[in-house]
Amino acid sequence: MTYTELRCHSAFSFGDGACTPEALVSRAAELGYAALGLTDGADLGGIIRFALEAERQGIRPVIGAELVVDGHPAAFLAMNEEGYRNLAGLVTRARVGAPVAPGRALARRRERGRPYHEVATRPRGRPWVSWEDVVERNAGLFALTGPASGELAWLIRTGRRVEAAYRLGWWREVFGGRLAVEAQLHHVSGGEAELAASLIELAERGRVPWVATNDPRYLDARSRLVHDLLTALRHGEDVSTAASRGHLLPNGEWRLKSPAEMTRLWRGREEGLEESRRIALSCDFDLRWLAPPLPSFPVPDGHDDDSFLRELAYAGARERWGEVGAKEEAQLEHELGVIRRLGFAGFFLVMWDAVRFARERGILCQGRGSAANSAVAYVLGITAVDPVRHGLLFERFLSEVRTDGRNEAPDIDVDFEMHRREEVLDYMYERYGRRHAAIACVTQVYHAPTAVQDVMRALGYPAEQAFALSKRLHRRHPAEGAEVLERELARRFGLDLEEPRGRALLAAVRALDEVPRLRSTHPGGFVLSREPLGDVIPIEATSMGRTILQFDKDDLDAAGVPKFDFLGLGGLTVVRLAFDAIEERTGERLEMYRLPMDDEKTYTMIARGDNVGTFQIESRAQIQSCMHTRPERLYDLVVQVALIRPGPIQAKFVRPYVQRRRGLEPVEYAHPSLEPILRRTYGVPIFQEQAMAIAMTLGGFSAAEADELRRAMGHQKKLPRLQAALRKLRDRIVARGISPEVADGVADDLLSFSNYGFPESHAWSFALIAYATAYLKAHHPAEFFMAMLNAWPMGFYAPSTLVHQAMRDGVEVLPPCLKNGGWECTLEPALPAGVRPAGRGRAAQQAARLRIGWKHIRGLGERAREALQAARAEGPFTSIEDVVRRARLTRAEVLHLARAGAFEAFEPGRYRAAWEALRVAGDTLPLAPAWRDGQGGDGEVAGAAGQGWPGGQGGRPGKLDGSAGPGGPSGAAGPLPFDPRELEGDELIFLDYLATGISTRGHPMRHLRTRLEAAGVIDSRGLERLEDGARCVVAGLAVARQHPMTAKGTVFVLLEDEHGFINVIVPARLFERNREVVSHSPFLLVEGTFERDGRVRNIVGRRFRRLDARPIAHRSRDFR
Secondary structure: OOOOEEEEOOHHHOOOOOOOHHHHHHHHHHHOOOEEEEEEEOOOOOHHHHHHHHHHHOOEEEEEEEEEEOOEEEEEEEOOHHHHHHHHHHHHHHHHOOEOOHHHHHHOOOOOOOOOOEOOOOOOOOOOEOHHHHHHOOOOEEEEOOOOOOHHHHHHHOOOHHHHHHHHHHHHHHHOOOEEEEEOOOOOOHHHHHHHHHHHHHHHHOOOOEEEOOOOOEOOHHHHHHHHHHHHHHOOOOHHHHHHOOOOOOOOOOEOOOHHHHHHHOOOOOHHHHHHHHHHHHOOOOHHHHOOOOOOOOOOOOOOHHHHHHHHHHHHHHHHHOOOOHHHHHHHHHHHHHHHHHOOHHHHHHHHHHHHHHHHOOOOEEEEHHHHHOHHHHHOOOEOOOHHHHOOOHHHOOOOOOOOOOOOOOOOEEEEEHHHHHHHHHHHHHHHOHHHEEEEEEEEEOOHHHHHHHHHHHOOOOHHHHHHHHHOOOOOOHHHHHHHHHHHHHHHOOOOOOOHHHHHHHHHHHHOOOOEEEEEEEEEEEEEOOOOHHHOOOEEEOOOOOEEEEEEHHHHHHHOOOOEEEEEEHHHHHHHHHHHHHHHHHOOOOOHHHOOOOOHHHHHHHHOOOOOOOOOOOOHHHHHHHHHHOOOOHHHHHHHHHHOOHHHHHOOOHHHHHHHHOOOOOOOOOOHHHHHHHHHHOOOOOEHHHHHHHHHHHOOOOHHHHHHHHHOOOOHHHHHHHHHHHHHHHHHHHHOOOOHHHHHHHHHHHHHHHHOOEOHHHHHHHHHHHHHHHHHHHHOHHHHHHHHHHHOOOOOOOHHHHHHHHHHOOOEEEOOOOOOOOOOOEEEOOOOOOOOOOOOOHHHHHOOEEEOOHHHOOOOOHHHHHHHHHHHHHOOOOOHHHHHHHHOOOHHHHHHHHHOOOOOOOOOOHHHHHHHHHHHOOOOOOOOOOEEOOOOOOOOEEOOOOOOOHHHOOOOOOOOOOOOOOOOOOOOOOOOOOOOOOOOOHHHHHHHHHHHOOOOOOOHHHHHHHHHHHOOOEOHHHHHHOOOOOEEEEEEEEEEEEOOHHHOOOEEEEEEOOOOEEEEEEOHHHHHHOHHHHHHOOEEEEEEEEEEEOOEEEEEEEEEEEOOOOOOOOOOEEEO
16 A cells, blocks of 8 residues: 655745755655655645656656635645646635726726736735635646644534534535545644544545545654744744744644555554545646746738748848848748747747837847847847857757757847836736736745844844844855854854754754745746736735746746746946937937947957946956956957856866967867867857857767757756766767767866856857947946946946046046936036037047936935925925925935035035024924024024024025025124034045945045055055065955855955055965954955966955954945
């Protein structure tokens, strides 16, 4: 007799399951299960992972969900495709409510991202369906009546056995032979056994089968601990409180038990175990059921999708190429044939339509990723790279036959301007209907910081202690975090890991590796369906009122579900904003694909490493690599974009490429037939397309086999698949008469792609944008940095670093100003009003100053933005009073503005401006300086109480020095009793950082320079005078820290001073000893050795110290 557990809960029950679907299946295989069921609470998000792992383990997957039906849980299992669709529809209904008629939907105005005909009537976290919903969607489903809290069990426990029999009749009438009464035994009490016996008796009297289930939530003692902690968090309490209130499961019996253990538990009632096997055999599942039918694209009369796509493709080909040559025509015919046979013509038409809409609205967009390998995508205007000209491999994008027998959906990523992507999404919702469209989710798994915070909260530790610890565990997995806690942090923060609570903390954090924590909205994965999408893929509401799919983007890829990736890219926003500003100031309109691609000034700037702010080539490693390789043409940037990636770095390809490009090392090929494939990259494999071509050339792989190799690349999780594919390749190479040494070398090189090698097509797309941003920086720096600041947050650097770099590049930068500025950063003429620069073009462009926008003032929220913009639209502000009254600013808002110096055009001095603004805002300031009423007959002092304006007319008060202000009375009284001492020099710089994170008055290192020079500390300019190997001491403000996984523990810190940057290398052994100082000091003092490698300069640190300075409101940009 074989038992099948039908009722597992995974971590996709979010708070009611403690392990991943994969872990459940792996454990089931160890225990000897032939089939296993997954019934997460109103959730199908884990079923793709569950089914794929079950396929690998040779286990039959049974797919279901637990739903609350009119207040009581029951489980429903999919028996066939219709059953799966009904299950998905019920989960969707439980999460977001039932569809409503269009008229009612119009009455409840839709929100962006929310289904138009579907209203989220279910509270988040409490999904439920009605009995009527179940009756409507019962076809193809097998029903289990629920655990001890199920409806039948509840009726029996409350003494209503007759009513229980009556309700069972209802279930039997709807489900017929697709029904079983659930019975469970967890050794809780005699009452549980009595309840199980009563349920079995009820089933037998009602002539309904009964089935034994264990309803497991975890696997072992450690995952039971995790389940207890997650349960406590779900109830908003610590675990001790949850235990005292009976919220935790009472013992460890809710684990996945072996069939043998279940047989012993149910000895004498084996028919319930046999029923579980029968039910499992009646249930089927296929991942192909998850692919929704693509929407019908409206094609002109006389066309179907394929013929209309062909017409558009050839029209676009004539526009792109002029006369279509034989080579281009052959490629188009090959691709159109593959697309027709796979049935994806409608997919390409949808993408073409979205790009067409964006361009009609003036939204910059560009396809990237493997889609750039497609000539059809190129001629449709989706991508910008000519794959025929550049020899890109179409099979990298779309393969007609996969070795696993599944078809793979096209993967077309289109980047739109970050700030205008929503316009495209709205268009798609409106065109295809909101019940037919939704965005994929991202399943966020636990990382060390979130694991530590959640576990410590559940164990009752102080929140401040948990937060302080989590800050020091960024970019670590939970198991790594537990190791660091045990090794050093616990001792430093006074945690006793030997006490029971401390041991529980370590055990629980370790157990949270790869465990899902929550869902978030994917940045662009869009799924469309001809049928209501929620009936194919379950949909749920988010906390922001949107709706998302329960399937993760990567899971959709694994299941072959077509999705449309509409992504927001800050780099395109920068290009658009800069182009607009250039046109406004000079009358010259630039276009990204018509820039001169051989501009010497641009490549010279890149070669000297002046890349701060440029797209994709601005990191420390990219800048240094550019200084070594000195790009001279666009293809050099294509390689550069792909070179500084984990795969090439770990494979140690970077140095050979650099040395060969610089002529310091001969170009060599492992085999003569590799020269055509690797010539442009100097014999070094860098791109995925090269790996596929090598496999086809040396190993005789078919296109499908090469594609299988490609799909095994890109992530450490795929390493076993990649190793198997490379063993096959090695054997094929040797079988074709090539030496085993060459075969081993090729396999070793390609193994590096387990840590992500870039597709060449993707690199081409990014290189075009990288070049455009570099061109703008070289020729139009004011417009470029204005666009960068308006598009932020994006890129590698904080606004303060961008501003200092702009000033070093000769751009005059002005602080925020309510008189002359705006919410966004703006450009102002550098010449006096009425004076025009001679000439046009570059001469006119030079007459520009960059004004920081109000958006960078910290503390101003959406209300202040709307109020200030609306008031400013009515006319310029004329005084502090004018600003405060017209925008109806609050006390907090005027303080934020005054602190940033935004009032200084009206009232010099930030203290004085603040007091005047507060008076207008109606604040009471007993210690503020007073002004005397120059018109009042009694000479009464009107001070901080603000009890009226001079003359009692409610006008603006006189200036704080006693003179009349604009619009105020003349003849005001004499000097004030006292004036505040205004801030000056370095004080203003640090206040700027506090108020905006930006200072146009200088760098905060300036106030330390005299002291540092006296101590022999060298600034960034002084490095030029040092010899290689010289000992030195440097200091700076830490603006970026990188701890890349490819560096084997080495950390890179970028320091900034008033003159430029200093690259500091922190060896792994020294980082471990100096982690706190290196990771958390705003100002850092470093003693080390100067290294000169060509034009690259580094300091290899030996000793590190926090530099004593006044506190600064600054955080470095830290990256893994």
